[in-house]
Every structure is written in C-alpha cells, then in structure tokens.
Amino acid sequence: MSTTSTTYLELSQDGGGAHKFYEVTVAGQVVSVRYGRIGAAGQTQTSTFATPQKAQAAAAKKVGEKVRKGYAPAVPGQRAPRSVTRRQVSSAPSTARAVAPVLWRFRTGSAAFGIHVDDERCWVGNQSGDVYTLAHGGEVLARYSLPDGVKCLVADDFWIYAGCDDGRVYDLSSKLPFAAYDIADDVDIFWLDIHEGVLNVADRGGRLTVIDHEDEHQWARGGRGEHAWMVRADDRAVYHGHTHGVTAYAPDGGGELWHTPTRGAVLFGWQEDDAVYAGTGSRVVQRLSKRDGRLEATYGCDSPVYSCATSPGGRFVFAGDSSSSVYCFDRDGTRLWKLGTGGGSALSMQYHEERLYLVTTDGSLVCVDASEAAVTAAQRGSVPVARDVKLAAALPTYAPATAAAAVTTVSAAPAGAVVVECVQQGGRMRVHVVSEGYDPSWNVQFPRAIREPGARYVVDALHPASGGFYRVRGDIRRLG
Numbered sequence: 001m002s003t004t005s006t007t008y009l010e011l012s013q014d015g016g017g018a019h020k021f022y023e024v025t026v027a028g029q030v031v032s033v034r035y036g037r038i039g040a041a042g043q044t045q046t047s048t049f050a051t052p053q054k055a056q057a058a059a060a061k062k063v064g065e066k067v068r069k070g071y072a073p074a075v076p077g078q079r080a081p082r083s084v085t086r087r088q089v090s091s092a093p094s095t096a097r098a099v100a101p102v103l104w105r106f107r108t109g110s111a112a113f114g115i116h117v118d119d120e121r122c123w124v125g126n127q128s129g130d131v132y133t134l135a136h137g138g139e140v141l142a143r144y145s146l147p148d149g150v151k152c153l154v155a156d157d158f159w160i161y162a163g164c165d166d167g168r169v170y171d172l173s174s175k176l177p178f179a180a181y182d183i184a185d186d187v188d189i190f191w192l193d194i195h196e197g198v199l200n201v202a203d204r205g206g207r208l209t210v211i212d213h214e215d216e217h218q219w220a221r222g223g224r225g226e227h228a229w230m231v232r233a234d235d236r237a238v239y240h241g242h243t244h245g246v247t248a249y250a251p252d253g254g255g256e257l258w259h260t261p262t263r264g265a266v267l268f269g270w271q272e273d274d275a276v277y278a279g280t281g282s283r284v285v286q287r288l289s290k291r292d293g294r295l296e297a298t299y300g301c302d303s304p305v306y307s308c309a310t311s312p313g314g315r316f317v318f319a320g321d322s323s324s325s326v327y328c329f330d331r332d333g334t335r336l337w338k339l340g341t342g343g344g345s346a347l348s349m350q351y352h353e354e355r356l357y358l359v360t361t362d363g364s365l366v367c368v369d370a371s372e373a374a375v376t377a378a379q380r381g382s383v384p385v386a387r388d389v390k391l392a393a394a395l396p397t398y399a400p401a402t403a404a405a406a407v408t409t410v411s412a413a414p415a416g417a418v419v420v421e422c423v424q425q426g427g428r429m430r431v432h433v434v435s436e437g438y439d440p441s442w443n444v445q446f447p448r449a450i451r452e453p454g455a456r457y458v459v460d461a462l463h464p465a466s467g468g469f470y471r472v473r474g475d476i477r478r479l480g
Contacts, residue, residue, distance in 0.1 A: 094340030125150030219253030230269025241266030279305030320346025
C-alpha cells in the first residue's frame with residue numbers, strides 16, 4: 001500500500017512582488033504539482049514514473065528548485081490572497097434629450113468591461129467571470145464560466161482571449177477554454193492586447209509588460225504615469241496609454257518611439273491602421289498619428305470618456321461618457337449626435353456594420369442601430385422598442401480545463417486532425433508537432449495545465465504565427 005506525502009511552499013515578497021504557492025504531492029508512482037496565486041485553486045499537472053523511488057526523486061528535485069528560488073514551507077490558508085483592483089466607476093443619468101435606438105439588450109447580472117464583435121457573433125464578459133456569446137440578432141448561444149472577473153476581451157485573428165482578475169488570460173477559441181498566459185503576480189491587470197500571439201499588459205502601476213507565446217517574459221517598461229487603461233499593438237509599435245498620455249514602444253522592446261501628452265488621463269484606447277484614439281478623463285477623445293504621435297483631431301464630450309470606437313477607417317468616431325451618453329463625431333471632430341444609452345455608462349464599445357455595441361455599468365450588452373436613418377429618427381423621439389434578451393433554458397456552458405483528466409480521450413486521430421506531443425526541452429515542457437507537413441522544431445502554444453511528459457494530443461488545426469510557432473485552432477483531445 002503506497003503512502004502519500006505533500007510538500008507545500010509559498011513565495012510572498014513585500015512591495016507588490018511575487019505572491020504564489022507551489023505544492024508537490026507524491027502517491028506511489030504518481031507526482032502531482034499544483035501551483036498558482038496564493039488563495040486561488042491554481043493549476044495541476046500530474047506525471048507517472050516507473051517506480052515510487054523515481055517519483056520521490058522527481059518530487060525532491062522540483063521542491064529543491066523552488067527552494068533555491070526563494071520559496072519556503074508554509075501552511076495553506078494562513079497568508080491572505082493578494083487584493084485585486086476592480087475598476088471603480090460612477091455613472092450618472094444622461095443629459096441627452098433623446099435615447100439611442102436600442103434594438104436589444106442582454107443583462108449579464110454584473111458590470112461588464114469585456115466586449116468583442118466579429119462577423120459571426122458578439123461576446124460580453126463581466127465581473128462575475130461570465131462570458132456569453134450571442135448572435136447579432138441577440139440570441140444567446142453559449143456561456144463560458146471563468147474563475148474570476150473579466151477585465152477585457154481581445155481578438156487576435158481567429159483567437160478570442162479573456163483577461164481575468166486571477167492574473168490569467170484564457171483562450172476562448174474552442175469549446176474547452178484554457179489558460180494561455182499566466183501573468184506575473186506583481187502585475188495587476190488593467191487592460192491587455194494580443195498581437196501575433198504576443199501579450200501586452202497595461203497595469204495599475206502604469207507599467208507595460210510584454211509576454212511571448214510560451215508565456216515567458218520578454219520585456220517591460222516602467223510607465224511615465226500611473227493607472228494604464230490603454231494598450232494596443234500592431235506590427236510597428238505597442239501603444240501604451242496612462243495618466244500622462246500615450247507612449248509608443250518598439251515591439252521588440254528596443255525603446256520608446258514617441259510620447260504625446262493628452263488632455264487628461266487616458267481611460268480607454270482604440271486603434272485603426274494609421275491612428276490611435278485615447279479617451280480621457282478631461283472629456284475628450286484624441287486621435288494621434290501612429291507614425292509620430294502627432295495630435296490629429298480632438299472630439300469633445302460633456303463628461304469623462306469611459307470608452308471609444310470607430311467605424312472602419314475612422315470615418316465616424318464614437319464615445320461613451322460617465323453620464324450614460326453615447327456620441328458620434330465625423331472624422332474631423334464635428335459632433336453629429338449625442339444620445340442616452342437608456343441604461344448605464346458604456347465601459348467599452350465596438351462598431352460593426354452600422355451597429356454600435358456597448359457594455360455598461362449595469363452589466364448589459366446593448367445593440368444600438370447606428371445607421372443614419374435610425375439616429376435621425378431617434379433625435380426626433382422615434383426609437384424602436386428595445387427587446388430584452390433572455391437566457392435559453394439549456395444553455396451550453398464551458399469551464400476551463402485544469403488537468404489532463406478533464407480533456408476528452410480518443411483512441412485514434414480523426415481524418416484531417418493534427419497530432420502534437422509534449423516533450424522535455426531545456427528544462428521545460430514544450431509541445432511539438434508529430435503530424436507531417438509541419439516544422440517539428442517549432443513550439444505549439446498549448447495549455448500548460450494539461451501538459452504531461454510524452455502525452456500526445458489531437459487538435460483540429462494548427463496555424464503558423466510570424467514569431468515561428470503554431471497556434472491551436474479548434475478542440476483539443478488526448479490521444480490514448
């Protein structure tokens with residue numbers, strides 16, 4: 001009869017540094033490692049060895065490595081979890097005479113910051129950790145249940161990611177969401193963007209942190225200001241908005257490209273091909289040239305700007321303020337209209353095919369008809385009756401996989417699927433492609449929680465990224 005032994009370690013540094021735990025359990029030939037932020041459930045990885053003695057040796061090696069890095073024995077539950085900043089916002093009634101032509105409204109039950117709209121569906125994420133997908137007509141399609149509040153939703157080509165208060169960024173591109181990035185404990189996420197698999201994080205301290213596709217730190221910059229609520233990225237730069245303006249950095253961390261002070265602290269950011277837009281606490285949206293940071297246009301609102309967006313090419317500029325109003329401007333800054341949201345203030349927004357989608361302080365996803373005819377009618381007092389969207393009785397719900405056992409096992413790879421394998425490389429567990437037609441030396445961006453030595457998985461498809469790695473598209477199944 002095998003005995004079970006557990007070693008629990010913590011690393012907690014003063015001044016906002018690391019605050020995490022590492023637990024190793026040995027049960028016969030099986031070694032389980034659980035790790036994460038203090039106070040959270042964490043992630044678990046399990047490995048099986050040929051003999052109990054080899055399992056004990058592997059566990060001792062893991063513990064020794066952590067002790068050398070500063071971890072020390074501790075008692076679970078004695079040290080409190082690190083506090084997480086939740087954005088405190090106020091919302092006053094709109095002063096606009098007319099209400100926007102709202103087509104439908106979906107109430108999520110908690111303040112919502114996350115939104116993404118593409119050709120297929122709408123996404124909304126709230127502070128309760130719920131992410132819902134809806135059709136453009138308002139029908140609720142599915143729900144993702146994440147461990148903590150959703151700070152923001154971002155898209156990177158096919159992939160959709162949710163940045164959460166637990167310090168992780170979850171890939172929601174398949175039915176089984178997984179933690180794609182685990183952000184350092186001293187980074188209190190305010191906003192994030194992902195470009196070609198590279199994660200850019202703006203935080204409470206006004207800093208910018210850049211992490212690559214393998215969840216490994218690349219570079220960081222101490223911000224010129226504090227409370228950085230804006231980060232946007234493209235091939236030419238990372239655009240970082242904070243209390244003192246917008247700063248552009250070279251994507252490789254090579255240095256600052258330009259800095260432009262803004263009228264007031266930046267509270268939100270948007271980008272088009274040649275310009276970035278900064279919504280500020282001084283009641284303006286300012287358009288800056290991506291090339292040199294030059295101020296190109298200013299869009300004046302009547303209250304602090306919580307969010308902004310544009311139609312393609314920046315032809316129209318939209319803004320949401322702290323007084324539950326939404327604005328539309330032409331490219332040069334002329335205000336075309338101001339309307340009430342009919343609910344709370346818009347914390348984030350996105351324009352898609354003559355519709356403006358808002359997520360609000362009261363936790364709603366709101367679809368506004370932003371066509372010229374609808375807005376003209378609204379200004380005259382004629383608006384449609386907004387439809388309240390209800391949840392389906394049997395809504396599909398998906399939660400992240402926290403262990404390999406949570407992944408469906410198949411006996412053979414389906415036709416057209418791709419096989420990948422977990423391999424030890426340079427002291428880390430990497431994932432490489434086994435199927436023909438791919439570069440076997442490239443790493444695959446793959447959930448850490450389900451990596452096991454020698455394990456093989458089947459994925460629907462792999463897509464190459466410019467950094468020389470593959471990204472998973474579709475479902476993940478274990479090959480057993």
